[in-house]
Amino acid sequence: MAGPVSLPALAQTAEKPDVTLGVGGKALLYYLPLTVAEKKGYFKEQGLNVTINDFGGGAKSLQALVGGSVDVVTGAYEHTIRMQAKGQDIRAAIELGRFPAITIAVRKDLADKVKTAADFKGLKIGVTAPGSSTALTAQYAMVKAGLKATDAAIIGIGAGASAVAAIKQKQVDVISHLDPVTSKLEADGDIVVLIDTRTEAGTKALFGGSNPAAVLYLKNDFAEKNPVTTQKLVNAFMKALKWLETAKPEEVADLVPQEYLLGDRPLYLRAVKSSQEAYSRTGIASADGMKSMYDSLKLLDPELTSSNVDLSKTFIETFAKKAQSGS
Structure with missing residues (x-):
């Protein structure tokens, strides 16, 4: 367990307490850490008022970020690689899922x-x-x-x-x-x-390695201009990941909106159980996982085949490390 948050961190006021967040399919277990952070009041606890816009899929929430209608996105890590290849400085700040769970x-x-x-x-x-x-x-x-x-x-x-x-x-x-x-x-x-790819074995069978899945990503200049806000967002997500690590499927089902259960609670409990392995334990994507993701994109996307993305620019580790230590 992390110790109590030090007073200076709490005393710091977010530069932008009102944050808009985009997501593509919030009811999916892929994005469960977001719903946990929201429903458990972890954003509010950090002094943030987060407005969540749910888009039909991840590609649409990325467009909203690029267009400026949302500040941050919970979406697939791969979008950071694609945007870096296009010369757009979009980075992940915390890993939420370590296997794609697709x-x-x-x-x-x-x-x-x-x-x-x-x-x-x-x-x-x-x-x-x-x-x-x-x-x-x-x-x-x-x-x-x-x-x-x-x-x-x-x-x-x-x-x-x-x-x-x-x-x-x-x-x-x-x-x-x-x-x-x-x-x-x-x-x-x-x-x-x-x-x-809900499990490590299934993910390795398809991709040859672990593959970072859902992350919180944002424009790098947002993180630079709003470091306290970004830290507070990451703190809330880290707390959600820690809660999920020991949560019983029943507790998850009680927490989420009823329509997420698709009218079948026992089934939702099974789904939660089979997905629990996929959530990140540390909030930090492994270098191997990031490389495995990039290799698969290079194979798939002609635009990326000859690209040369510096993967260290796709993920800012400092926020997750700070959130872990509770400093």
Whole structure:
């Protein structure tokens, strides 16, 4: 346990107490640390008033950050690499997820024909939103299996009940998605999971290493102009990660808004249990994990193949280190 926060840190007032935060699919367990920080009052405790804007997928929250309509984003780490490659100084300040926790599954009625990503050619793949990490993971699996990233249609199906309906109504053949959507479809017998990055073993099987997943990211100049605000945001997320480390699935289900349970509490409990391994323990992405992510993006995205991104510029460690020590 970290000791009590030292008085100077508490005495410091945030430069920008009113913060707008973008997220792509808040109900997903991928973003659970955000909901924990919000519902447990950790932002308020830090003297922050955080307004959360929920967009359909990660690509949209990134656009909002670049366009200036949000200050910070909880989203996939890979966006920091992409933006650095484009000369935009966007960095992560704390790691929330250490494994992507994305599963790729096929509709049960197609499971005898579709056994690996090599069989995805010509199919419709449902993702949270095109350009988001669920889409990229599906495309990466295809490229790794010898197909082109364009060999299947990528279709945005949103993050909650709409994603469940897309499989049940056969609008898509394959789904690259996250819990609780995956667990719901698994429990109902609608899908067969082919690739599972909720665990370390599954993540290594696809990516060859751990892969930083959800992070809090922001423009570097926001962190430089608002160091106290940024520190307070990171402190709140760190507290959420610490709470999640020992929380029982029942406590999580009691905390989140009822609609997150997709009308099935026992199923949500199972989903929480299967996702708990994926949350970051330290708040700091490992160098190996960042490299593994960059290598997979280079393979997938022609724009990044010959890029030369300094990975140390994709993650500011100082805030998470300070939050850990409680100083």
